[in-house]
Structures are given as structure tokens and as C-alpha cells.
Amino acid sequence: MDSRPRKILIADDEPDILEIVSYNLGREGYEVYTARDGNEAIDRARLLHPDLIILDIMMPRKTGVEVCEILRSQPAFQDTLIIFLTALSDETSQIKGLETGADDYVSKPISPKVLISRVNALFRRSNHKENGKNIEVGNVVIDPVKFLVNIAGQDVVLAKKEFELLYLLASRPGRVFLRNEILSQVWGNDVIVGDRTIDVHIRKVRQKLGVDCITTVKGVGYKFEM
Amino acid sequence: MDSRPRKILIADDEPDILEIVSYNLGREGYEVYTARDGNEAIDRARLLHPDLIILDIMMPRKTGVEVCEILRSQPAFQDTLIIFLTALSDETSQIKGLETGADDYVSKPISPKVLISRVNALFRRSNHKENGKNIEVGNVVIDPVKFLVNIAGQDVVLAKKEFELLYLLASRPGRVFLRNEILSQVWGNDVIVGDRTIDVHIRKVRQKLGVDCITTVKGVGYKFEM
DNA sequence: TGTCCATGTTAACGTTATGTTTACACAAAA
DNA sequence: TTTTGTGTAAACATAACGTTAACATGGACA
Structure with missing residues (x-):
């Protein structure tokens, strides 16, 4: 139970999305960091130990799913929250996302409001564990x-x-x-x-x-x- | 009678099922642990002392029935709830399951909704036992x-x-x-x-x-x- | 079989605590 | 001074609960 703001790492290869999302989450009081591909996401995650990682599925140099699997295999990231961004809104990929250990997924095109409410909801839920x-x-x-x-x-x-x-x-x-x-x-x-x-x-x-x-x-x- | 979340151990050799079930039970507020075969199930059960164990019947390194018999023979697991997952929906295997001391069985393919309602029902019933x-x-x-x-x-x-x-x-x-x-x-x-x-x-x-x-x-x- | 009775449930309406807005006072910064 | 942001009290709106009576159900018993 500490007083630092929550850290969020968002990984996507589209600068526009990084811009919009980090701006909006920043306004909510989160500390936002970005990565432009899968490898960068892993590196920054290890450095920063974010509370939540938002991963685009389609990314160069490792997909979001791969990043998730790699991180989840390490004890330090067992409890890290992970959200997938996916253009494929079909059930199959959603289930695959959850199978690899994501906590939620949001399908593109992204509405900042939706994303924010999902993020908040996730933190609220994980807070309840501490409750x-x-x-x-x-x-x-x-x-x-x-x-x-x-x-x-x-x-x-x-x-x-x-x-x-x-x-x-x-x-x-x-x-x-x-x-x-x-x-x-x-x-x-x-x-x-x-x-x-x-x-x-x-x-x-x-x-x-x-x-x-x-x-x-x-x-x-x-x-x-x- | 304490307020900690209930621990559930689920043992199945199919990762998909582990994933889906633990995701759904997790959303219900349970603390979910997994095992991939019979021996792992026994080991984790001894460590964790779960409130409920969900056992697939067909598993490598000890079937669910064997796991159940072994655990039930120990005083510490007399009151642990056990549910069998079975692909064979025939009466015979169901009866065998209940004979060895299972509290319920659910036949595959699993519907998360059904499983959740069975799990909740079991806990409700077992609450009455403590009475x-x-x-x-x-x-x-x-x-x-x-x-x-x-x-x-x-x-x-x-x-x-x-x-x-x-x-x-x-x-x-x-x-x-x-x-x-x-x-x-x-x-x-x-x-x-x-x-x-x-x-x-x-x-x-x-x-x-x-x-x-x-x-x-x-x-x-x-x-x-x- | 039909009647009675206890229990459980719903519907309708009353009541209150709670949440929200309004309006204005005040203080500090620009 | 003006602007901006917060404090406070009172008025207002309504969600949530309390209460009563009516309806439904199932068992006991004649």
C-alpha cells in the first residue's frame, strides 16, 4: 500500500495511438510510459515494473501475445495487469489473449473513454484483492x-x-x-x-x-x- | 468462518481448459491455482490446502479418481470439496466418481456458467455443513x-x-x-x-x-x- | 378432495437517508 | 481588481429502504 502513482506501459507501433492514450491516461493521474515494439516493451517493462501493460497485438519485433507470454513466465510479472489492444474483434483472438494470461482486451478502434474505464475497472478489481x-x-x-x-x-x-x-x-x-x-x-x-x-x-x-x-x-x- | 477468499485448485492436462476455468472463477472472486497432472495436483493440494479441488478424470500421472482417493484417505482432506470433470458423460463413471468421495461432477465440454453455478452451489451447501x-x-x-x-x-x-x-x-x-x-x-x-x-x-x-x-x-x- | 394454515413472495405506497445542485461567501493568485 | 478555486449552507431530487396488505404455494389434516 504505497503512495506512488500507478505506472502504465503502453506498447503500440502507431505513434498516434501512443499519443492519444498516454495523454488521456496521464490526465487520469497515471504515470504513462511508451514502447514502439515488442522488444522495447519487454525491456521497458523490466526496467519500470509497471502496474499495467497495454499491448497491441500486431507489433513489429514480437507480437503482444509473445510479449505477454514472455513476461508472464517470469515471477516478477505474475501480478502485473495486462490489457491487449486488438484490431481483430473476433472471439477467437480474444480467447487466445485471455489464455496467454491477459486480464482484459480492448478492440480497436480505441475510444479513450472506453479504455480509461477498462483501466480503472481493472485497478479497482485488483484493489479489491487487497481489500x-x-x-x-x-x-x-x-x-x-x-x-x-x-x-x-x-x-x-x-x-x-x-x-x-x-x-x-x-x-x-x-x-x-x-x-x-x-x-x-x-x-x-x-x-x-x-x-x-x-x-x-x-x-x-x-x-x-x-x-x-x-x-x-x-x-x-x-x-x-x- | 473467515473472510479470506476461497482457494480453488483445478487440475487438467489441457491448458485451454485451465485458462478458461481459472479466468472465469477468478472473476467470481476465487483464488485459483492450477495443476497439469495428477501428481502435481496432489503436491499443490498439500501445499495450498484449497477449499475446492476440480479434477479432470483423464490426466497423466494419476487419474482424477486416484488423486481423489489418495487425498480423501488423509484426514486433512476429509472436508475438502472435490468436483470431477469428465468427458465420459455416462452414468458409470459418474457413479464411480461419487463413490470415491467426490462432491459433484461436471461433464465436458465445460460451460463456464454451469461450472460456476455448481461451484457456488457446493460452497453454499458446505457452508451449511459447518453449521x-x-x-x-x-x-x-x-x-x-x-x-x-x-x-x-x-x-x-x-x-x-x-x-x-x-x-x-x-x-x-x-x-x-x-x-x-x-x-x-x-x-x-x-x-x-x-x-x-x-x-x-x-x-x-x-x-x-x-x-x-x-x-x-x-x-x-x-x-x-x- | 377440499379447507386451513404457515411460509414465502410480490406489489404498491410511504418514508427517510443520501446524493446533488444551487447560490453565495471567501481566499489566494494573477 | 479580477479571476480562479474552494468552503458552506440550504434546497432539492431521488434512490433505497420500510411497511402493509394481497397473492401464491405447499403441506397437514379432516
């Missing part, structure tokens, strides 16, 4: 199983969104979450809510917790710290 | 053998579903059960019931118990606490 564990920061204990927040021995009951918001921020203490990130993680990508909604929820959480542990970073977002 | 122990929380005693709830010395009679509902919630006091969880544990995965059904049962339980020990967590579920 069940309480988050403890200072004298604050957040228990997602009992749906309770305990501050210095005192139980505090939060509403659903309030809880999810706090849980997100506290999952990586000290890290600043952009308003965009918060929106997509707590509210989902498809939901459109007004600008003040986050503020209001932040306020309610602050109010209910009593302790001031959520810091505003003006023009950027919010972070949790004791 | 029989009284649950005591505060002055509430729940006796699944006598089918009685005793509150501060006063016996209360609940209907079947009401009892199962209360038993589930009380089995982990404080823990929030999602409506989905409640549905699949009490009603089963295949049954489709309306939205208000849970509420009504919750109400009846609350009413009959007299004490308010079931808390609503809006948008999430219910939890039992004194």
Missing part, C-alpha cells in the same frame, strides 16, 4: 468489512459515498488525488456530477471525522494525512 | 440444531428463511453483508426473487426478535450487532 484489510493511519482505522471508521477508539458511521471517498484517499496516505481520479474511482466514469459535489462530500467527511486529516491542494486535488 | 454450532452474541443464542433463537432466556421461533437470514448475519457479527451475498447464501444463485424480499424478511426477523440488532447500511447491505 478486506483494514486501512490504519495513525489512530484512524478504516474497516471496509464492517463499513466502519474508528478514530481513537470512537466509531464513526459514514454514508456510502463518504466512506468510499475516504477509503480511496486513505488507501494511499500523502498522495494527492486529482479531482478526476476521485470522480472516476468513487463515482464511476459514466456518471456526470457537478463540480461542487466532491467538495460537499469532502466537507461531510471532515465534519464527521472531527479530525482534520484531509488536506486541500488547490488547483490539484485532495490528500489524506494525519 | 450445527450455536452462535452466541451478547444475550442472543442461535441454535441451528434445535432451530431456535433464544434471547435473554426467551425462545423465539423463526421461519426457515428468516432463520437462515439471521444465522448468516449473526455468523459474523459486525460484518456488512451485501444484498447480493445474502441472496446467494440464503436464496441461492439461481433463484430470482424481487428486490423487496430481503427487506420483508429482515423486517420479520427484527419484529420477532424484538431487539434491534440488525443495522441497515444504506446502499450496501445489512449487519448484525448487539
Whole structure:
């Protein structure tokens, strides 16, 4: 449970796609790196140890499938998330992708929105694996199983969104979450809510917790710290 | 009765099947491990102590039936759930499977949906096995053998579903059960019931118990606490 | 066989907590 | 000063739940 932003490596031989995807994922708060072919993807993956690798299937110097197989055969990349980009939207290649150990696939032409929501969904799912564990920061204990927040021995009951918001921020203490990130993680990508909604929820959480542990970073977002 | 994800070991010599099955069970929230032959299955089973083992009958280096017999002869695997995968859908091999102590069998070709529903069903049933122990929380005693709830010395009679509902919630006091969880544990995965059904049962339980020990967590579920 | 009864389920409507927006105040930066 | 971004309170909208009564089902029993 660390506070660094998530690293994403995207490998595709089309510069346009690299451009669009890295721009959009960057806006979501991810740290994006790129590779232009299969070998470069492997090299950079070993250097960077990204949390997620997005692989085009059709690439020079090793296809996405080959890259995936090679990486997956190594213990260090067992848990790395992998998404395939595929022009062939037929079932066969999709199944082949999943067989080689990909976690998801997105078919071209790529819609940034779709890709982003898939990426977020994947991270959310993999986060859930880590779930069940309480988050403890200072004298604050957040228990997602009992749906309770305990501050210095005192139980505090939060509403659903309030809880999810706090849980997100506290999952990586000290890290600043952009308003965009918060929106997509707590509210989902498809939901459109007004600008003040986050503020209001932040306020309610602050109010209910009593302790001031959520810091505003003006023009950027919010972070949790004791 | 803990909250860790259930471990499933699947043994088959066809990589395609391993891939498809583990992908699908993984999506269901299970922790999936694989083995490629009979001996590997035994080794991994001893290491991992899975909750459920899915065994292909036709495997190199010990058939599924042999694996099952070996494991079942050991006390540690008396209660482990075992499902056979069989290409031979004839009655004979099915009966043989159940004789050696399998809990269920699924015939190939496998439909992920079918397998998942069988797996879920098995876990549901096995949950009931663990029952029989009284649950005591505060002055509430729940006796699944006598089918009685005793509150501060006063016996209360609940209907079947009401009892199962209360038993589930009380089995982990404080823990929030999602409506989905409640549905699949009490009603089963295949049954489709309306939205208000849970509420009504919750109400009846609350009413009959007299004490308010079931808390609503809006948008999430219910939890039992004194 | 038909009636009764307990249980389970649904439908309809009431109620409340929760989520969202609006409107405006305030503070810091440009 | 103007602009930009956030804090706050109150008003509003609605999803989610509670409650009741009616309907369905299956077993017990005469």
C-alpha cells in the first residue's frame, strides 16, 4: 500500500495511438510510459515494473501475445495487469489473449473513454484483492468489512459515498488525488456530477471525522494525512 | 468462518481448459491455482490446502479418481470439496466418481456458467455443513440444531428463511453483508426473487426478535450487532 | 378432495437517508 | 481588481429502504 502513482506501459507501433492514450491516461493521474515494439516493451517493462501493460497485438519485433507470454513466465510479472489492444474483434483472438494470461482486451478502434474505464475497472478489481484489510493511519482505522471508521477508539458511521471517498484517499496516505481520479474511482466514469459535489462530500467527511486529516491542494486535488 | 477468499485448485492436462476455468472463477472472486497432472495436483493440494479441488478424470500421472482417493484417505482432506470433470458423460463413471468421495461432477465440454453455478452451489451447501454450532452474541443464542433463537432466556421461533437470514448475519457479527451475498447464501444463485424480499424478511426477523440488532447500511447491505 | 394454515413472495405506497445542485461567501493568485 | 478555486449552507431530487396488505404455494389434516 504505497503512495506512488500507478505506472502504465503502453506498447503500440502507431505513434498516434501512443499519443492519444498516454495523454488521456496521464490526465487520469497515471504515470504513462511508451514502447514502439515488442522488444522495447519487454525491456521497458523490466526496467519500470509497471502496474499495467497495454499491448497491441500486431507489433513489429514480437507480437503482444509473445510479449505477454514472455513476461508472464517470469515471477516478477505474475501480478502485473495486462490489457491487449486488438484490431481483430473476433472471439477467437480474444480467447487466445485471455489464455496467454491477459486480464482484459480492448478492440480497436480505441475510444479513450472506453479504455480509461477498462483501466480503472481493472485497478479497482485488483484493489479489491487487497481489500478486506483494514486501512490504519495513525489512530484512524478504516474497516471496509464492517463499513466502519474508528478514530481513537470512537466509531464513526459514514454514508456510502463518504466512506468510499475516504477509503480511496486513505488507501494511499500523502498522495494527492486529482479531482478526476476521485470522480472516476468513487463515482464511476459514466456518471456526470457537478463540480461542487466532491467538495460537499469532502466537507461531510471532515465534519464527521472531527479530525482534520484531509488536506486541500488547490488547483490539484485532495490528500489524506494525519 | 473467515473472510479470506476461497482457494480453488483445478487440475487438467489441457491448458485451454485451465485458462478458461481459472479466468472465469477468478472473476467470481476465487483464488485459483492450477495443476497439469495428477501428481502435481496432489503436491499443490498439500501445499495450498484449497477449499475446492476440480479434477479432470483423464490426466497423466494419476487419474482424477486416484488423486481423489489418495487425498480423501488423509484426514486433512476429509472436508475438502472435490468436483470431477469428465468427458465420459455416462452414468458409470459418474457413479464411480461419487463413490470415491467426490462432491459433484461436471461433464465436458465445460460451460463456464454451469461450472460456476455448481461451484457456488457446493460452497453454499458446505457452508451449511459447518453449521450445527450455536452462535452466541451478547444475550442472543442461535441454535441451528434445535432451530431456535433464544434471547435473554426467551425462545423465539423463526421461519426457515428468516432463520437462515439471521444465522448468516449473526455468523459474523459486525460484518456488512451485501444484498447480493445474502441472496446467494440464503436464496441461492439461481433463484430470482424481487428486490423487496430481503427487506420483508429482515423486517420479520427484527419484529420477532424484538431487539434491534440488525443495522441497515444504506446502499450496501445489512449487519448484525448487539 | 377440499379447507386451513404457515411460509414465502410480490406489489404498491410511504418514508427517510443520501446524493446533488444551487447560490453565495471567501481566499489566494494573477 | 479580477479571476480562479474552494468552503458552506440550504434546497432539492431521488434512490433505497420500510411497511402493509394481497397473492401464491405447499403441506397437514379432516
